Amino acid sequence: MSRRAAPLAxxxxxxxxxxxxxxxxxxxGEPFRADAGRPPRYVDVVIxxxxxWLLDGCAADVDKAHAFVTSRYGARGAxxxxxxxxxxxxxxxxxxxxxxxxxxGA
Numbered sequence: 001m002s003r004r005a006a007p008l009a010x011x012x013x014x015x016x017x018x019x020x021x022x023x024x025x026x027x028x029g030e031p032f033r034a035d036a037g038r039p040p041r042y043v044d045v046v047i048x049x050x051x052x053w054l055l056d057g058c059a060a061d062v063d064k065a066h067a068f069v070t071s072r073y074g075a076r077g078a079x080x081x082x083x084x085x086x087x088x089x090x091x092x093x094x095x096x097x098x099x100x101x102x103x104x105g106a
Contacts (some may be wrong), residue, residue, distance in 0.1 A: 015084050016057040018069050019093040020077040021101060043062040046101070050093035058086060076101070 007093040032040040053065040062079060069077035078097050082089045 011072040013054075013057045013061070013105060014081040015052055015086060015089050016053040016061055016065050017082060017089050018072040018077065019080060019097040020050060020051050020064055020069065021097060022047045022049065022076070024052045046092035046098060048098045050090045050097070052089065053079070057081075075104075 024045050024047040026045045028041045028043050028065055030041060032038045034040070038099045053068075054061050057065075062081060078093075078100065080089075080093045081098060082092065086092065
């Protein structure tokens with residue numbers, strides 16, 4: 001699923017970020033003592049990850065990123081394009097993919 005957070009600039013491009021989610025487990029925070037028969041309990045969580053695909057890409061680069069994300073992560077991946085001036089593109093992409101997947105139910 002390809003998403004564009006901002007249109008590509010007419011003068012060249014934008015920062016291309018790919019993001020994906022994975023299933024994971026986290027300790028629920030409750031005290032445990034395995035020796036007393038109280039093993040740790042874990043809850044299922046969604047872990048979001050992101051990386052920069054290209055610092056200044058064009059529409060063809062977005063298509064290449066989309067092809068990679070689709071082949072590697074399927075519906076759990078996305079491509080975002082931000083202005084090069086975006087202060088924290090990776091964190092923004094991680095937040096956006098988690099929000100997007102909550103709305104789509106993927």
